[in-house]
Every structure is written in structure tokens, then in C-alpha cells.
Amino acid sequence: MATKVHNQDGWLYDPIYPDASTWPIVKLAHEREAFIKELVALSIENIKEQLGNNPANLKDELARTLYSERIRVSQTPWKADAPDEKEFWSKVKKDMVRINAGHENPHAFGHEDLVQRIVKRYAEEIAGVFDVNAYDFAKRFTTTLFSRLLNASQGKGMARLFETRHNLHDKIHLVGEIDHIRELAKRGTIIVVPTHFSNLDSMLIGWAIQSIGLPPVLYGAGLNLFGIKILAWFMNRLGAYKVDRRKKNMLYLETLKMYSELSLRRGCNGLFFPGGTRSRSGMLEKRLKLGLLGTALQAQRLNFENDGEEAKKIFVVPVTINYNFVLEAQSLIDQHLKISGQEQYYVENDDFSTSTKMIKFIYRFFTASSEIAVRFGTPMDLFGNRLDEEGRSFDPHGNEVDIKKYFFSNGEISKDLQRDAEYTRMLGEEIVKRYHREAVVFSSQVVAFAAFRIIKARYSKMDLYGLMRLPSEDLTIRPKQLMDAVGKLVERLREMYANGEIQLEKEVQEGSIANIVKKGVANLGIYHAKLPLMYNEDKDFQSQDIKVLFFYHNRLEGYGLHKFI
Amino acid sequence: MASTNSYEIAPVGVLGGGSFGSAISNLLAENQPVILLTRSQEVADSINTTRQNRGRVMHENVRATTDAAEVANQCRLIFPILPSAGFRETIKSLAPHLTPEHILIHGTKGVDIQLPAGDQLTADYKLNPKKVNTMSEVILQETIVRRVGCLAGPNLAAEILEGQPAATVVASHFDEVIKLGQKSLRTPRFQVYGSHDLTGVEIAGVLKNVIALAAGALSGLGFGENAKALLISRGMVEMIHVGTHLGGDIVAVLGLAGIGDLIATCSSSKSRNFTVGYRLAKGETLTAILADMEEVAEGLNTLRISRAMANYLGIRVPLTETIYDVIYGEKTVEEGLDYLMKFPFYVDIDRSMFRRV
Numbered sequence: 002m003a004t005k006v007h008n009q010d011g012w013l014y015d016p017i018y019p020d021a022s023t024w025p026i027v028k029l030a031h032e033r034e035a036f037i038k039e040l041v042a043l044s045i046e047n048i049k050e051q052l053g054n055n056p057a058n059l060k061d062e063l064a065r066t067l068y069s070e071r072i073r074v075s076q077t078p079w080k081a082d083a084p085d086e087k088e089f090w091s092k093v094k095k096d097m098v099r100i101n102a103g104h105e106n107p108h109a110f111g112h113e114d115l116v117q118r119i120v121k122r123y124a125e126e127i128a129g130v131f132d133v134n135a136y137d138f139a140k141r142f143t144t145t146l147f148s149r150l151l152n153a154s155q156g157k158g159m160a161r162l163f164e165t166r167h168n169l170h171d172k173i174h175l176v177g178e179i180d181h182i183r184e185l186a187k188r189g190t191i192i193v194v195p196t197h198f199s200n201l202d203s204m205l206i207g208w209a210i211q212s213i214g215l216p217p218v219l220y221g222a223g224l225n226l227f228g229i230k231i232l233a234w235f236m237n238r239l240g241a242y243k244v245d246r247r248k249k250n251m252l253y254l255e256t257l258k259m260y261s262e263l264s265l266r267r268g269c270n271g272l273f274f275p276g277g278t279r280s281r282s283g284m285l286e287k288r289l290k291l292g293l294l295g296t297a298l299q300a301q302r303l304n305f306e307n308d309g310e311e312a313k314k315i316f317v318v319p320v321t322i323n324y325n326f327v328l329e330a331q332s333l334i335d336q337h338l339k340i341s342g343q344e345q346y347y348v349e350n351d352d353f354s355t356s357t358k359m360i361k362f363i364y365r366f367f368t369a370s371s372e373i374a375v376r377f378g379t380p381m382d383l384f385g386n387r388l389d390e391e392g393r394s395f396d397p398h399g400n401e402v403d404i405k406k407y408f409f410s411n412g413e414i415s416k417d418l419q420r421d422a423e424y425t426r427m428l429g430e431e432i433v434k435r436y437h438r439e440a441v442v443f444s445s446q447v448v449a450f451a452a453f454r455i456i457k458a459r460y461s462k463m464d465l466y467g468l469m470r471l472p473s474e475d476l477t478i479r480p481k482q483l484m485d486a487v488g489k490l491v492e493r494l495r496e497m498y499a500n501g502e503i504q505l506e507k508e509v510q511e512g513s514i515a516n517i518v519k520k521g522v523a524n525l526g527i528y529h530a531k532l533p534l535m536y537n538e539d540k541d542f543q544s545q546d547i548k549v550l551f552f553y554h555n556r557l558e559g560y561g562l563h564k565f566i
Numbered sequence: 567m568a569s570t571n572s573y574e575i576a577p578v579g580v581l582g583g584g585s586f587g588s589a590i591s592n593l594l595a596e597n598q599p600v601i602l603l604t605r606s607q608e609v610a611d612s613i614n615t616t617r618q619n620r621g622r623v624m625h626e627n628v629r630a631t632t633d634a635a636e637v638a639n640q641c642r643l644i645f646p647i648l649p650s651a652g653f654r655e656t657i658k659s660l661a662p663h664l665t666p667e668h669i670l671i672h673g674t675k676g677v678d679i680q681l682p683a684g685d686q687l688t689a690d691y692k693l694n695p696k697k698v699n700t701m702s703e704v705i706l707q708e709t710i711v712r713r714v715g716c717l718a719g720p721n722l723a724a725e726i727l728e729g730q731p732a733a734t735v736v737a738s739h740f741d742e743v744i745k746l747g748q749k750s751l752r753t754p755r756f757q758v759y760g761s762h763d764l765t766g767v768e769i770a771g772v773l774k775n776v777i778a779l780a781a782g783a784l785s786g787l788g789f790g791e792n793a794k795a796l797l798i799s800r801g802m803v804e805m806i807h808v809g810t811h812l813g814g815d816i817v818a819v820l821g822l823a824g825i826g827d828l829i830a831t832c833s834s835s836k837s838r839n840f841t842v843g844y845r846l847a848k849g850e851t852l853t854a855i856l857a858d859m860e861e862v863a864e865g866l867n868t869l870r871i872s873r874a875m876a877n878y879l880g881i882r883v884p885l886t887e888t889i890y891d892v893i894y895g896e897k898t899v900e901e902g903l904d905y906l907m908k909f910p911f912y913v914d915i916d917r918s919m920f921r922r923v
Contacts, residue, residue: 398662406667417742419741423712
């Protein structure tokens with residue numbers, strides 16, 4: 002059992018490994034140069050294999066990369082880009098022209114050198130520089146920052162900023178199977194896969210992982226965030242590696258995936274937001290981005306292949322981050338409505354683009370927020386099987402499962418990328434299921450769901466876009482109607498909770514309907530300038546912003562709840 | 567490599583010694599030894615000593631057993647070919663012996679439902695499609711096996727047993743499973759196609775049985791080819807209509823598992839489902855027909871499930887509704903036909919019918 006320490010800093014748990022020099026992530030940082038060399042070599046090997054080891058294909062791929070990269074450099078430059086981007090790609094182009102002109106025969110040397118150069122550049126960009134001292138500093142810094150802000154919000158503003166009367170853990174609840182996960186972290190490699198609703202998630206989940214005593218994780222952070230100086234400084238030293246969504250060429254993607262695979266094989270705990278980006282609709286993730294998740298499958302297979310019985314297992318921990326409100330809700334739902342579910346390249350919005358904006362954002366977050374629940378869900382192996390404390394896998398009938406055999410054909414481990422891809426898809430589906438099961442429902446979400454459904458039913462002939470254009474006067478609900486709907490909803494939710502299909506905050510578990518409505522309305526998106534739901538002068542409920550109400554309502558989509566109101 | 571050789575002679579397992587299970591066993595036996603799991607010791611003994619299985623001659627490479635553990639321990643590749651009603655139970659009993667190395671390719675053209683205790687599938691029952699599982703879903707739920715697939719297509723057991731030319735489709739998300747299925751099943755008289763649309767193929771194979779019931783009835787009334795063609799083409803549209811709600815894809819309906827199987831079962835007295843419809847039209851009662859049938863007609867089960875699902879979804883499925891009413895006694899065959907001929911269909915077929923849900 003883990004020892005819980007509730008000290009001044011608010012740490013709940015002792016670190017599993019107090020000695021940082023034993024952390025794989027630290028070792029990785031020490032051997033950065035050698036690691037990058039290996040990364041480049043393996044990435045290129047992999048790229049060539051995927052191109053059928055055909056030099057002509059390599060040449061084509063190179064041309065495609067060059068083309069898209071030159072467009073990126075000229076059309077979407079970011080602050081975080083290296084200063085010599087333009088020069089680099091001009092040089093590549095020049096050399097490519099020279100090689101093509103001089104040697105029509107694709108078998109001649111030249112193209113491979115270019116690939117080497119490009120992959121090396123990508124590798125250098127992706128890899129972070131973990132720094133123990135900075136990590137230690139950042140750990141204290143975030144805790145202090147979080148709890149000061151929190152205290153400020155409880156008292157009379159800035160004056161209280163330097164008190165630590167309120168403990169962080171009173172507001173940010175870390176719940177779930179923490180002891181189990183700590184045990185597993187001693188025996189294998191952990192992958193944390195959280196839901197993603199807000200830009201604050203990265204910081205919050207980082208803090209939560211420290212708080213339960215796990216060694217730091219490697220995580221992919223959007224390159225755009227590195228344009229913000231403070232954030233870049235921290236992230237660079239906290240185990241972040243860079244992910245650039247603009248670069249969609251194969252050379253880049255393969256290098257990125259290889260980076261993830263190699264670090265997992267070296268035992269570095271990892272973190273992916275499998276949803277890719279923040280949930281624009283406010284719904285729990287339904288479709289996951291499987292690219293990086295797939296590297297876990299490959300790493301696991303290679304662990305078994307290389308280390309036999311000694312092989313480390315990889316454990317997946319689904320985490321739900323549950324808010325009463327999401328600061329970016331307004332812009333997120335706007336984008337969602339614009340793209341209406343279709344996958345499109347989306348334009349970076351700027352609610353998080355400078356240091357000042359970020360600090361303001363965090364400040365508002367803590368001053369306005371009520372509770373946050375970070376739930377560490379039931380851990381599983383890569384095939385969705387149940388795990389015991391020692392990390393052994395079990396089937397639903399209680400028999401131990403030797404997961405190595407999922408990679409067997411003809412009695413031995415075989416490499417089959419199509420098979421790995423299918424296992425990854427199945428893992429993605431399992432994670433989505435777990436998200437629904439591990440989501441913690443707040444009274445604010447219940448109220449939002451009920452209110453939106455009532456309004457939607459009233460204008461049943463209107464489509465979503467029609468609804469969104471209704472004036473606020475048409476968006477009133479009689480208290481009794483809301484209470485009734487919430488009552489039915491809560492009844493169903495409690496039933497689901499009893500069956501382990503969903504998690505509920507205490508109030509929703511056992512509070513009276515009147516209290517749930519009261520607390521829900523008080524907490525629902527309180528930061529927003531226009532309230533998603535409030536009391537009007539007639540003591541009716543009224544929505545000032547149905548889009549945002551829709552956003553919060555969406556969190557409870559996918560459970561078939563609308564049939565119960 | 568030694569392992570390749572030892573694999574080539576490794577036996578494959580078949581669960582279920584019914585007519586289709588026997589047919590598949592004999593096909594497989596041409597390429598490798600087969601261990602066939604039967605329910606009764608008597609049948610197993612009969613196969614092992616006299617090669618007789620209730621009137622069917624079994625290939626000499628087929629060895630029968632009643633021990634599920636033996637099949638699981640000896641065979642990495644197993645073909646469950648069981649009635650849908652007992653499918654989950656048999657798979658459950660096999661589950662403790664299965665490892666992640668196993669590969670299961672089932673050949674059951676039925677679905678599984680998990681109803682709350684006490685519920686009955688009555689004419690107005692509303693069944694959420696989410697409660698309907700295909701057989702591959704049952705395998706995934708009950709076992710740790712992940713590499714699953716299914717067999718479907720125009721595979722009338724009697725003709726296969728006679729060695730007539732035929733083809734099947736092996737559907738799976740895994741290339742590996744498709745290849746293994748092809749390798750183990752393919753013979754000079756049996757072609758094996760592959761598909762990645764597992765759900766689509768399963769659903770197509772399941773839903774066509776309902777149409778086969780109606781085809782039998784038409785034939786029993788003595789009607790000819792126009793009527794049958796009408797039924798098959800309208801039946802396909804309804805299959806797509808229902809199938810999309812179960813997560814199937816229309817493309818599968820156009821393949822062997824859909825139209826291929828539909829034509830075979832809707833034209834043949836060798837099909838059990840066809841036979842049920844035929845005898846009903848000839849005036850026999852359902853109870854009487856079922857009493858002297860050796861094996862279940864999956865179509866009856868599917869019919870009740872389709873009807874209940876349509877109730878839930880609020881969609882009109884006139885063919886299914888009518889067949890249901892005829893079989894469960896609300897309408898005579900003639901009344902059913904009359905109703906269908908008057909039903910106001912405006913559209914033969916158009917794109918809107920194929921919207922994915």
C-alpha cells in the first residue's frame with residue numbers, strides 16, 4: 002500500500018522512486034546524442050521498409066515532403082519554428098535539383114543523404130531535454146501557483162494570494178485506482194491517456210501524475226505552444242517532446258512515431274491525448290487518433306521479442322479530467338459548429354497564444370473554478386485485459402493471460418504491422434468505452450443536459466443551427482420543468498452508477514434534486530460572460546448562451562440519456 | 567523453417583457437427599487433419615469408427631471428440647459452426663482453454679441477443695440494436711481471442727458435401743486471419759475470397775435468412791420467377807435498411823455473403839429456411855414443421871429480432887413485418903401476399919436508402 006502524505010505542499014503520495022537518477026527519462030536525457038542517432042537510423046530503416054526498399058519511391062516521398070514543407074514554411078510560419086527553416090529547405094531543394102540533374106538513375110547516391118538530413122532535423126526538433134533540477138523547480142512552482150491562485154479565489158482576491166489555508170487537494174480531487182497504478186509503475190511502463198477538454202489539461206495532468214508519486218512522463222505537446230516563452234521553458238525541461246500538426250509528411254510522422262516507440266522501449270512512461278486535440282463539441286472522445294497509440298503496440302511486441310520472459314509490460318491508464326466549466330468553451334463550440342464534425346484543418350485560435358494570455362487564463366481558471374476531478378481509471382494491458390497488482394493479465398473468467406501470444410503466429414512472435422494496427426484500433430475502442438465509464442458527472446453537467454434537452458424538445462422542428470439562433474427570451478424554462486427532468490435524469494444516472502457504467506460526484510450520488518439543481522446552476526460555466534443558465538427576474542431559468550449550454554450538455558451525450566427525460 | 571512444416575500438418579478445429587459443420591470439416595480435411603467437436607458421444611463414436619455422421623460420410627482426416635479442451639489444446643485455428651441459440655454457451659465453455667494465440671472463424675448465420683430477465687420477443691417488443699451481437703462480438707466478449715473472422719456465402723451444405731464447386735468469403739479485420747482461412751479451406755472445388763468488412767458480411771449472411779423464408783412461401787404457393795425476383799430485389803433493400811442499423815455496410819450486401827447467398831437460399835429446397843416457408847405455404851403449421859426438422863432454421867430467430875429492432879427504431883420493414891405475421895399466425899400466406907401487393911411503395915431504390923446511420 003502506498004503511504005499517503007498530506008504535507009504542506011499538498012502531496013498526497015510519496016514518490017515511488019525518490020532517487021531521480023533511476024528514472025528512465027533522466028537516463029534518456031543523459032544519452033540524448035546516442036538516442037537521437039539511434040532514432041534517426043531506425044526511422045530511416047523503417048521509412049525505407051515502408052517504401053518497399055525502392056529508391057524510386059524514396060525519391061517520390063522526398064519530393065512530396067519538400068513540396069509540402071516549402072508551402073508550410075512560406076504560408077504558416079510559427080514563432081516556435083527554428084530560425085533557419087527557410088535556409089534549410091532552400092538548401093534541400095537546391096541539392097535535390099542538383100542530384101536529379103546529375104543522376105537520372107534513382108539508384109545513385111544522393112537522395113538518401115537528403116533523407117538523412119531531414120530526419121535528423123526532425124529528430125532534433127522532436128526530442129525534448131529533460132532536466133531534473135528544472136523538473137523539481139517546476140513541480141514546486143506549479144503546486145505553489147495552483148494553491149496560491151486557489152486561495153486567492155477563496156478569499157478577497159490578490160490579498161490572499163500568499164496564504165495557503167486552502168489545500169489544493171480539497172478542490173482538485175485525485176480519485177480512482179491510484180494504489181494499483183503505483184504498483185504497476187514499479188513493474189512496467191505506464192501510458193496515461195487522458196480526455197482533453199482544455200489547454201490547462203497538460204499542466205493539470207502533469208501535476209496530478211506528480212501528486213500520485215509517479216516518475217515524470219514523456220508527453221507530446223503541440224509545437225505551437227513552444228512559441229510561448231514561459232511555457233516553452235517549462236515544457237522543454239519537463240519531458241515534453243514536440244509534435245507539429247502542420248507536418249503531415251511521412252518522413253516526419255515516422256520519425257515522431259519512432260521517437261515514441263523508442264522511449265517506451267526504454268521504459269519512459271508516456272502520456273498521449275488520444276483525442277488529438279481538445280474536444281471541440283464538449284463530448285467525450287469518440288474517435289481517437291491512433292498514430293501514437295500504435296507505437297505502444299510496437300514497443301510491446303519488440304519488448305517481448307528482445308527481452309523474452311524479462312520483457313516489461315506496457316500498461317494503459319485511461320484518465321478523465323472533469324470540469325464544471327471549460328474556459329475555452331465558447332471558441333471550442335464555435336469551431337465545432339463551423340466544421341460540424343467533419344475532419345478539417347482547423348485554424349489555431351488565439352485563446353492561449355501569449356504568456357500574458359496564458360497567465361490570465363490560469364488565473365481565471367482558479368479564481369472561477371469550483372471543483373475539478375481527475376480520475377485515474379482502471380488500468381489495463383494493451384488488449385484491454387484486467388490487471389492484478391503485479392501487472393499480470395487476466396481474462397474475464399479469472400484465468401491468467403499470456404499477452405505475448407497475441408503476437409504469435411506459428412508458435413512464435415512475428416512482425417505483422419496490419420495486425421498491430423488492428424490491435425491498436427481495438428485498444429482505441431476500449432479506451433473510449435473506459436472514458437464513458439470513468440467520467441465523473443457533476444451536477445452542472447446534469448443541469449446543462451436537462452435544460453438543453455427541454456429547449457430542444459420545445460423546438461423539435463428546428464435543426465441545431467436554428468436552435469443556436471434563438472434569442473435568449475425564448476430560452477426560459479419553468480423551475481418545475483427543470484426539476485422534473487433533472488429528477489428523471491438523476492434516477493437513471495444513479496442506476497448507471499450502481500452498475501459501474503459511470504461515476505458521479507457526491508452531490509449527484511446522494512443529494513436531493515433541489516440541491517443538485519442549485520449547485521448545478523451555481524457552477525455551470527460560471528466564468529463565461531454570458532451564462533449558459535441562470536435565474537432570471539421571474540425566477541425562471543434562462544440561458545443567455547445556448548451554444549455554451551449545448552457544449553456542456555454534450556458531455557453527457559453517448560449514454561442514451563435523452564430517452565429518460 | 568521447421569515450424570512451417572509442423573504448422574502445415576497442425577490440425578484445425580471445428581465446433582459443431584451439424585450439416586454445415588460437417589461440410590466445412592470435410593473441406594478442411596482435404597488440406598489438414600480436423601478435430602471436430604460434437605455434442606453427443608454417440609455421434610463422435612460413429613464418426614470415428616464408421617465415418618458416418620447421421621447419414622453424412624465424413625472424410626478420413628476428420629476425428630471427432632466431445633472434449634472442448636482437446637480441440638483448444640490441439641488447434642490454433644478453430645471454426646465454430648453452431649446454431650446461434652447455443653453459440654454463447656459453447657464459446658463460454660471453450661473460453662477457459664483458449665489463449666491469445668487462437669484464431670476463431672465462425673460460420674454461424676445468426677445473431678445473439680441479451681434480453682433482461684423475463685423479457686420475451688413479442689410482436690411489439692422494442693429491441694435496441696445495441697443489444698444485438700454478431701457472433702464475432704460474442705467471441706470477443708466471452709474470450710480473450712482477438713483475431714476473429716467469419717465465413718459466409720452461398721454454402722448449401724448438401725452441395726458442398728457432394729463436392730460441387732462453390733465459393734465462400736472469409737471476413738476479418740486481420741489480413742492474417744483471412745490468409746489463414748483461405749489457406750486452410752481452399753480446394754480445387756472451393757474458392758475462398760477475403761473481406762475486411764467483418765460486420766457487414768456477418769449481417770448480410772444473417773438477414774438473408776428472413777428473405778429465404780418468404781421465398782420458400784412463394785414457391786410453396788406455386789409462383790414463378792417474376793415473384794421470386796421481386797422478392798429478392800425488394801428483400802435486398804430491406805436488408806440494407808436493417809443492416810445499416812446493426813453497423814453493417816451495403817457493400818457486403820452486394821457480395822457473396824449478401825446477394826450471392828440470397829440467390830442460393832431463395833432458390834433451393836436444400837435450405838432450411840426456404841423449407842420452413844415452403845411447408846407453411848403448403849398448409850402445415852409451424853409447430854408441425856419444427857417438430858420434424860433436424861436442425862434449427864436461423865431465419866426464424868432473426869425474423870423476431872429484426873421485427874423487434876424495427877419497432878425500436880421506428881422504421882417500416884414491410885417484408886419482415888408480413889413474414890412475421892404470416893409465420894406467427896396473424897395472417898395467412900395469401901393475406902400476407904395481398905398486403906404486400908397493396909403496400910404503397912413509391913420508390914424502387916434510391917440513394918437516400920443507403921445513408922449510413
